[in-house]
Every structure is written in structure tokens, then in C-alpha cells.
Amino acid sequence: xxxxxxxxxxxxxxxxxxxxxxxxxxxxxxxxxxxxxxxxxxxxxxxxxxxxxxxxxxxxxxxxxxxxxxxxxxxxxxxxxxxxxxxxxxxxxxxxxxxxxxxxxxxxxxxxxxxxxxxxxxxxxxxxxxxxxxxxxxxxxxxxxxxxxxxxxxxxxxxxxxxxxxxxxxxxxxxxxxxxxxxxxxxxxxxxxxxxxxxxxxxxxxxxxxxxxxxxxxxxxxxxxxxxxxxxxxxxxxxxxxxxxxxxxxxxxxxxxxxxxxxxxxxxxxxxxxxxxxxxxxxxxxxxxxxxxxxxxxxxxxxxxxxxxxxxxxxxxxxxxxxxxxxxxxxxxxxxxxxxxxxxxxxxxxxxxxxxxxxxxxxxxxxxxxxxxxxxxxxxxxxxxxxxxxxxxxxxxxxxxxxxxxxxxxxxxxxxxxxxxxxxxxxxxxxxxxxxxxxxxxxxxxxxxxxxxxxxxxxxxxxxxxxxxxxxxxxxxxxxx
Amino acid sequence: xxxxxxxxxxxxxxxxxxxxxxxxxxxxxxxxxxxxxxxxxxxxxxxxxxxxxxxxxxxxxxxxxxxxxxxxxxxxxxxxxxxxxxxxxxxxxxxxxxxxxxxxxxxxxxxxxxxxxxxxxxxxxxxxxxxxxxxxxxxxxxxxxxxxxxxxxxxxxxxxxxxxxxxxxxxxxxxxxxxxxxxxxxxxxxxxxxxxxxxxxxxxxxxxxxxxxxxxxxxxxxxxxxxxxxxxxxxxxxxxxxxxxxxxxxxxxxxxxxxxxxxxxxxxxxxxxxxxxxxxxxxxxxxxxxxxxxxxxxxxxxxxxxxxxxxxxxxxxxxxxxxxxxxxxxxxxxxxxxxxxxxxxxxxxxxxxxxxxxxxxxxxxxxxxxxxxxxxxxxxxxxxxxxxxxxxxxxxxxxxxxxxxxxxxxxxxxxxxxxxxxxxxxxxxxx
Numbered sequence: 001x002x003x004x005x006x007x008x009x010x011x012x013x014x015x016x017x018x019x020x021x022x023x024x025x026x027x028x029x030x031x032x033x034x035x036x037x038x039x040x041x042x043x044x045x046x047x048x049x050x051x052x053x054x055x056x057x058x059x060x061x062x063x064x065x066x067x068x069x070x071x072x073x074x075x076x077x078x079x080x081x082x083x084x085x086x087x088x089x090x091x092x093x094x095x096x097x098x099x100x101x102x103x104x105x106x107x108x109x110x111x112x113x114x115x116x117x118x119x120x121x122x123x124x125x126x127x128x129x130x131x132x133x134x135x136x137x138x139x140x141x142x143x144x145x146x147x148x149x150x151x152x153x154x155x156x157x158x159x160x161x162x163x164x165x166x167x168x169x170x171x172x173x174x175x176x177x178x179x180x181x182x183x184x185x186x187x188x189x190x191x192x193x194x195x196x197x198x199x200x201x202x203x204x205x206x207x208x209x210x211x212x213x214x215x216x217x218x219x220x221x222x223x224x225x226x227x228x229x230x231x232x233x234x235x236x237x238x239x240x241x242x243x244x245x246x247x248x249x250x251x252x253x254x255x256x257x258x259x260x261x262x263x264x265x266x267x268x269x270x271x272x273x274x275x276x277x278x279x280x281x282x283x284x285x286x287x288x289x290x291x292x293x294x295x296x297x298x299x300x301x302x303x304x305x306x307x308x309x310x311x312x313x314x315x316x317x318x319x320x321x322x323x324x325x326x327x328x329x330x331x332x333x334x335x336x337x338x339x340x341x342x343x344x345x346x347x348x349x350x351x352x353x354x355x356x357x358x359x360x361x362x363x364x365x366x367x368x369x370x371x372x373x374x375x376x377x378x379x380x381x382x383x384x385x386x387x388x389x390x391x392x393x394x395x396x397x398x399x400x401x402x403x404x405x406x407x408x409x410x411x412x413x414x415x416x417x418x419x420x421x422x423x424x425x426x427x428x429x430x431x432x433x434x435x436x437x438x439x440x441x442x443x444x445x446x447x448x449x450x451x452x453x454x455x456x457x458x459x460x461x462x463x464x465x466x467x468x469x470x471x472x473x474x475x476x477x478x479x480x481x
Numbered sequence: 482x483x484x485x486x487x488x489x490x491x492x493x494x495x496x497x498x499x500x501x502x503x504x505x506x507x508x509x510x511x512x513x514x515x516x517x518x519x520x521x522x523x524x525x526x527x528x529x530x531x532x533x534x535x536x537x538x539x540x541x542x543x544x545x546x547x548x549x550x551x552x553x554x555x556x557x558x559x560x561x562x563x564x565x566x567x568x569x570x571x572x573x574x575x576x577x578x579x580x581x582x583x584x585x586x587x588x589x590x591x592x593x594x595x596x597x598x599x600x601x602x603x604x605x606x607x608x609x610x611x612x613x614x615x616x617x618x619x620x621x622x623x624x625x626x627x628x629x630x631x632x633x634x635x636x637x638x639x640x641x642x643x644x645x646x647x648x649x650x651x652x653x654x655x656x657x658x659x660x661x662x663x664x665x666x667x668x669x670x671x672x673x674x675x676x677x678x679x680x681x682x683x684x685x686x687x688x689x690x691x692x693x694x695x696x697x698x699x700x701x702x703x704x705x706x707x708x709x710x711x712x713x714x715x716x717x718x719x720x721x722x723x724x725x726x727x728x729x730x731x732x733x734x735x736x737x738x739x740x741x742x743x744x745x746x747x748x749x750x751x752x753x754x755x756x757x758x759x760x761x762x763x764x765x766x767x768x769x770x771x772x773x774x775x776x777x778x779x780x781x782x783x784x785x786x787x788x789x790x791x792x793x794x795x796x797x798x799x800x801x802x803x804x805x806x807x808x809x810x811x812x813x814x815x816x817x818x819x820x821x822x823x824x825x826x827x828x829x830x831x832x833x834x835x836x837x838x839x840x841x842x843x844x845x846x847x848x849x850x851x852x853x854x855x856x857x858x859x860x861x862x863x864x865x866x867x868x869x870x871x872x873x874x875x876x877x878x879x880x881x882x883x884x885x886x887x888x889x890x891x892x893x894x895x896x897x898x899x900x901x902x903x904x905x906x907x908x909x910x911x912x
Contacts, residue, residue, distance in 0.1 A: 085738075085739070086738060086739040086740050087738050087739075087740050088736070088737070088738025088739075088740065088741065089738075090726055090727050090730035090731075090732045091726065091729075091730040091731070091732070092730065092731040092732060110726065113722065114723065114726055116719075117719040117720075117722050117723050118723065123703060131696070133693060137835055137846070137847070137850070138850075139835065141853075161494045161495075161497075161498060163887060163890045163891065163894075164890070165498070166497065166498070166501070166890075166894060167890060167893070167894065167899055169498070169501040169502070169505065170501070170894060170898070170899040171899060172505060173501065173504055173505055173508065174898075174899070174900075176505065176508040176509065176512065177508060177851075177855050179512060180508060180511060180512050180515065180851060181848060181851055181852075183512065183515045183516065183519060184515060184847050184848065184851055185844050185847070185848065186519060187515060187518055187519050187522060187847075188840065188843045188844040188847045189840055189844065190519070190522035190523065190525075190526060191522065191843065192839070192840030192843055192844075193526060193676075193677075193840075194522060194525055194526065194676065194680075197676045197677050197680030197681070198676065198680045198681065198683055199680075199681055200681050201680070201681060201682075201683045201684060201685070202685070203685065203690050203694070204693075204694070204697075206834070207834075210683065210685070212518070212521060212522055212525065214685060215525050215676070215683070216521060216525060217685070217686075217689065218683050218685065218686075219524075219525060219529050221571070221574050221686070286689070287570050287688060287689055287692055288566065290689070290692040290693060290696055291692055293696060294692065294695050294696055294699055297696070297699035297700065297702075297703065298699065300703065301699070301702055301703065301706065304706050307715055308714055308715045308718060311715065311718040311719055311722055312718065314722055315718075315721075315722060315725070318722065318725055318726065318729065321729065323728075323729040324729060324730055324731035325731055346750075346864065346868075347746055347749055347750050347753065347795060348792070348795055350750075350753045350757075351749070351753050351788060351791055351792050351795065352792065354753060354756060354757055354760070354788050355785065355788045355789065355792065357760065358760060358781060358784055358785040358788060359785065361760070361764060361781050362778070362781045362782055362785055365774075365777065365778045365781060366778065368774075369774065369775065369778050372771065372774070373771075383772065384775070387772065387775055387776050387779060388779060390776065391776055391779040391780050391783055392783070394780070395780070395783045395784070395787065398755060398756075398759060398787075399752075399787065401751075401752075401755055402748045402749075402751040402752040402755060403748070413833065415833060416833075417833045417834060417835035418832060418833065418834050418835065419834075419835050419837060419843070420834045420835065420836050420837070421836075421837060421838070421843075422836045422837070422838055423838065430834065431833070431834030431835060431836045432833070432834065432835045432836065433835075433836055434835060434836060434837035434838070434842050434843065434846050435842070437835065437846060438842070438845055438846050438849060441846070441849040441850060441852075441853055442849065444853050445849060445852055445853055445856065447758065448853060448856035448857065448860060449856060450758060450761070451754060451757070451758060451860055452856060452859055452860050452863060454757070454758075454761055455860065455863045455864065455867065456863070456895065456896045456897070456898075457896075458867075459863075459867060459871070459892075459895035459896045460892075460895075460896045462871060463874065463888070463891070463892050463895070463896065466874060466875055466888075467888070472907060472908050472909075473885075473905055473906065473907060473908060474905070474906040474907075474908050475903055475904075475905055476903055476904040476905070476906065477903045478897060478901035478902060478903050478904075479901075
């Protein structure tokens, strides 16, 4: 009896693993078949290309890196290695794999499992490409416009730069911002109207009205000619409808990350029958996208139910690998390529400047204080204690402001939110209130204005110092606002 | 006048121009997207005309190969499947649609001839060439009260043998809840639908609603499974796996990954700005009594200590990264694209709503968002300007007019955002 039970359990287990892997594969974009996984365990070479492709797809989606979309397989493999390394992938075996996709499927399988173990990968990928039916507005600072990476300086062949060219560029930028603001206001007015006019139409009571995407769906369900998704690999998704998000703000928003779809723009927007583009099967697209997302969601849920058996299996895979020889540690004298040093420049420079200023300020104040203090009674030490504690707490709170996931990190709302118009004065349902967001934005605005003002003041002082060195001139500053 | 020309600091200034160009491009891109959204929104608020069937144009590129415009082509199985899906979707859509513009249909039905419409395989066998207009209208009238499916029949009647893709005449009149005027009294011109007047009558197609509600239901299920207890065995096996990976690997585990390092540098950057703000706040404050003065002093000292710690940490990170660059890993370091907002530390998959109560409020909100983004960009550019322009000005020794013009321009760029200029007067001794 026991033996039969065990055999049944084994049979069960034997079936559970392929099903788990199948669920996993359905939940990922470009998921390979369970057969590939099985072959990878035995390090069969034919499984390698599919796994390289999968890793590339997954990693480029995670990093929202559109630029790498159309690379050759070798370049993709190199990119995958670099991306994994940047995440801290520990195994050296991956680095040693040939990039032509001829071998290494077991190592790639381990890399995939590593990614899966660290974070809820299928969910995260789905969330990024989520079908957004509403009019979305971001409420956090992530992916902000002016994220100053190190832009690869496009070294224009021209030599000397005329400062008037700089002035012209700055003026142009100001003008563009003004235009942007004006367009933005108009768009909000239109949105307000559309939301108001379609009150009561939505099945979902908490929403109450239709969004632009939904209204457009009703206005023109058939759209026009269908655009083939032939450019993308596979027909799993009709990707040409960049319907994901209607930017109220004109961005920044998470991009519809489908490398290989041949989409040029970074953010997604509602594309509908505009003369310069082929019209799309709007309704079909939206419905199909919803349905395929539902299918993937179901696959993820199934994967979560079954994944334990996968991890047990991965243990055996890892066990089958010989342990790697540990990398000899290089002596610290070898400085290697300090390529990254460039990224540190601004931060280090600013911190050092700050430190110098603080040093000067503290020195002055200390001296003044030392001159002041004298002959204070016992109530002085108590007050001193209290002051120290208060300041300590204040500074600790300050630290939280930038600490890892700090006090604000969790509580703060993130990501695009769907705009919902409610009646003024009503309690409203669950959701973020615009008034709160406005408040937070105002304080942030004040903060930024202050920072900018300080920077400009710094410049003013420095220039005044330089001007002071030049005799015989009168500098008349422009009237302050 | 080349008098204002800056000396050629090729190494330095191209970066400034590149940054400005980047900023301009980002702005332009945002504007473009906004305008697209505006187009859509404006169109929605106008009267909804029945969509015209564009004359079938020769489609460029790969589409011509696939579309096979010859009438006698047979659709591939995949095409048929897609078209079936389409038909189903449209069938469902039409369930709730009571066409208002009968006459509009008349016009559109006639243009069906020119359009090439592909439907399911069954219809390909029975081409209805002649006068497609009469039968569809008839059936439509007859089945109107039954909320029937005139649409697919319309399609089957109206299609041509050509199975190529083509534009479908959009049925005028969206899904309305209440029946409209009797079709017999069909006016010549279609009654235009405006959102303002009849917007509240709209209803989303059933299939769509079902899919959307299932979608939110599934997402909600996802969030609940994240927190269930049965995850413990799985979580521990995952942790074990990760540990085993680390142990069996050749790379020492104490290192921080490049991603973590970058994240920390970002935090330090943020720390720097916050600390500076606090310092300025403290410095501009005028203490009224000795207690305040003492607290001010303590605060500044505390800030100094923190800045020291930050610098120390930065140097530690620098050392780590340099060491990490050695080894068999490829040199190419993928640039850290700005990470998509993963929802912070605790991603919530449930729908997130932002409630606003008036257009005014929405406009304020959007304007503030833009303003914050713009200020962010301005601050970044200001720092770049400072780094690149200040050295130039300090190096200029001779005091001719060109150098002064340069100083004036630089001052305006740096201190006034390029908007205002100072005046320089020569103080001529009055001889």
C-alpha cells in the first residue's frame, strides 16, 4: 500500500514538474518549452540559443533598455552577461561561455533560476507591460525627466562654441517648456470634459466614468486597416497598438518594453487613426491584449502554486555542476580601468564643496559660541542635553529621507495612477486624493526652487569675486524680481 | 561677431551642448506625445462622424507581400483564426449597439464594395458581389428590435472574394443603451453623436467588460498570493538555492553589485542636496537667544559629521567598483537606463486611482508636475553650466570688450537663467 502510494506520489511529482515549468514558460515573454529546460539540465547545446533569447528578453524588459532591441545574437549574449554581472550574478561560468550560443545551457538555466529566486520576476514583467485602460498620471519621481546619467557626449565636430549659441539653446528650451505647459493645460481641460460627460457609464462603480481609451474604443471600434505585427518575432501579441498608457503629462512613464517590436518612441501613447499612421484594429487590439494578459496572469498564478517542485529540481541541477574554482583576488594595488570614476565626479565634488562650507560655518560659530558661554549654572547642562537630543533626532529624521527605502519609501505611492473624477465634497472611494499629491508637489517645488536659487547665488558670488578683481568697471546687476 | 566666441575647449563644452540638446529632445518628445493625445481627445469631443473607409491604398513594404491583393487568394489558417476573433469581438460589440445613423449606414454600405473586407472562411465561399447595400439594410431593419447580429451578416454580404485585409466600414453609432429613433424615419444626414449630449448613454461592449473585470480580478489574486503562508516552503527553498549558488561560485560574495552601487550613489546624491538645503536654512536663520544659537551650532556640526560619513562611504564604493572591474567579465557595462518605476519596495499590483474633483484641480496637478520636472532639469543644467562655464571666465585675463561680453553672457546664463542681463560700465576717470 505504501509502495503504491509512493509510486503515485512519484508519478504525481513526475507530472508536476513539467506542468510547473510549462506554467512558468507561459508566464514569461518568449518562454521556451519545458523540453528546453530538461535539455538544459543535461547541458545539451541545442537548448542554449532559446535560453539566451529568453534571458535577453527578460533582462532588457527589466531594465527598460530599448536601445538593445535589435542586436545580433552575439551582441545580445554579451549584453546579457554584462547585465547579469551588473546585478551581481555570482557564477563565473557564465562569463566564460561562448557568445555564439553553441553551449552552456545549464549555466543559462542557473542564471534564469537565479533571477527568478531573487524577485517575483513574471509579476514584475507583467506589471511593466500592463494594459492600462485609464488615463494615467505618475505620482512619483521615479524615471523623472532630468535623470542625469552620463549622456554620451555627442562630440560635435565643430570646434569653438559660440556662447550665443548656448543662449539660443537655453531660450529655445524655455520656449518648449512654455508650449508644453500650455498643451498640458488644454489636455487636462479636455480630459475633465470627457470624464464629466461619460459619468455613470462604467460598469465599475469605483471608476464611474470612461477614460479616453475606453471612449475611443466606443467611438471607433474597428479602427481601420490592421497593421501586421510581422516585425516582431512571433504573433503572441499585436504590438503595434501603443495603447498602454495615455500620458496626461506627456511622460515620463514606463515604456511598453517589447524589444524587437520596432517601436521608436520611449513612452507609449494612444495612437488612433491619425493620418500619418496606419489605423489599427483598436478594439481587437485592446481586447486581445487584455485576454493575453489574462492568460499570462493565470499562468503566473499557476506557477506560484507549483513552483516548489521547480526549486527542488533546480537544487539537483546545481548539484550536478562542479563547484567553481574561486577567483584569485587581485592585489589592491591594481587599479584597473577607472572608467566609472567619471560617474562619481559630480557627487564627490558636491560633497566636498559642502564639507568645506560646513567646516567654515562651524568654525565661525564655535568661536562665537565659545566667546559667549561662560558661567552657566546647572540648568545649563540640562538644557544642553535636551538640545543635543532634539538635534540628534532631527538629523536622524533627515537621514531617513534618503536612506534605503526609508520611512517615506514604503508609504509613498508609486507608479502611474488612473485619473478618476469624483464629485467635490464626496467621500470618494479608495485612492489617492489629488489634493495630497498637489501638496507634496508644492513642497517639492519649493525645495527645488530653493536649491536652484542657492546655486544661482553661488554663481553670482563667484562672478562678483572675479569682477571685483577687475578694476575700472561697474557691474550693475539686473533688477531682482 | 567672433568677439564673443569662447576659446575652444573641445573637451569641455561639447558636453554642455549635448546636454542642452538632450533636454531639448526630451521636451520635444513629450510635446509630440501630448499632441497626439490632444488630437484624440479633441476628436472625441467633436461630433462623432461615422468613420470613412479609406480607399484601399497600396500598402508599402512587407504588408503588400502578406496581403495578397489578388481576389482569388485563400486566407491562411492563421489569418482565418484572427479574423474569427475579430468577428467575435465585433459581434459582441454590436450587441449593445443600436445604430442611430441609418442613413450613415446607407452611405457606408455602398462603400463596402470598394473596401475589401475579410471575414471567416465560410463567407469566402459565397461572394456576394452585386448590390450589397440592399440585403444588409433589410436584415438590419428586420433584426433591429432583436438586437440581432446584423454586423457579421453585413460583413458576409458585403465582402468580396478578396481575402486581403482591408478597412472595415465602421458602424456609426456607438453602443447606446436606449433605442433610438425608428429606422424608418431615417434622415438623410446621420445624426451626429456628441459626447456632451449623449455621453452618459454609452456602454462598453460586453466582451471588453468581461475581459477587463477578469483582468482586475486576476491582478487582485496575484497580490493576495504574495502574502499567503504557503509561500514559506517556497521562500526558504529559494533562499537556499541562492545561497548555494553563491557558495559554489568563484566570486567572493562580499561585493556589492554594480546596480547596488549605483543605487547607493544616487542616494548619496540625494543626501547631498538635502544636507545642503538644511545647511542653508540654518545659516540664514538668525538666532534670537542663546538656546537657538546652540542648537544651530549643534545642527551644523551634525551635518558636518554626516557629510564626512557620506564622503567616506563614497570612497569605499569607489574602491569596490574598481576592484570589481577585474575578472573575465566582459568590459561592456550596460548603462543604467533609468529604472522603470517598479512600485518601490513593495509593489502593489492592484489598481491605483488618483481622484480629482474639478478640472481646475487636475490642471493644477499637471502643471505642478511639469514645473517640478522642469526645475529638476534646470538644476541639472545649472550644475553642468557651472562646471563648464565658470572655469572659462576665470581664465580670461585681458579685459577687452569681447571678454566682457563673454562675462556678461555667462553671468546671465548662470545667474539669471539666461533671461536677464547685467550692465557693465566702464568707469572712465574724468580727465
